[in-house]
Amino acid sequence: EAGVTQFPSHSVIEKGQTVTLRCDPISGHDNLYWYRRVMGKEIKFLLHFVKESKQDESGMPNNRFLAERTGGTYSTLKVQPAELEDSGVYFCASSRASNYGYTFGSGTRLTVV
């Protein structure tokens, strides 16, 4: 089966601009997670979708971040406006409802300058 796909793999934007990251989970995986790793810090949970519903968004840093999963398929994570501290690697993962096999994408490296 195809893995979890994330685009773009890299993005460099200026402070104040908007960026949208996309994640395509494995087909049939209802659960979709977003995580972020800021340089020098641990990977941190951002939010969890079950199908199109947000199950847990306790990790979203602030209201500049907006995640959607229309139709319960792919997900987008928009940062508007981007700040310098948003730089990092954003990971997406998916899993089946009753299966503990998280599969991660390769990540999107976001650099805000």
Next chain:
Amino acid sequence: AQSVTQLDSQVPVFEEAPVELRCNYSSSVSVYLFWYVQYPNQGLQLLLKYLSGSTLVKSINGFEAEFNKSQTSFHLRKPSVHISDTAEYFCAVSESDGNNRKLIWGLGTSLAVNP
């Protein structure tokens, strides 16, 4: 709240030497435990996990980890490393009860295997 401590940020070893990457966790509830690996320029891959049963779990490429509840540890070991094991290794935990499956991560340990 849960937390994960990986005591070593970098571990340099020679090829064919044994290695142990340490992981300790703190939690007030029962947990599942994981080791993930990130090879250069790749995504995170699950290396092994402890959910229940035998406290010693093994991966297909020779790594093993033992869940020690009394010491709240889940150290990763390999008796003889290869150059190809060079990567960053992450320890993570999640709650085992309920539907909350978000992972809490350690800072990661960079393993550098030298010839």
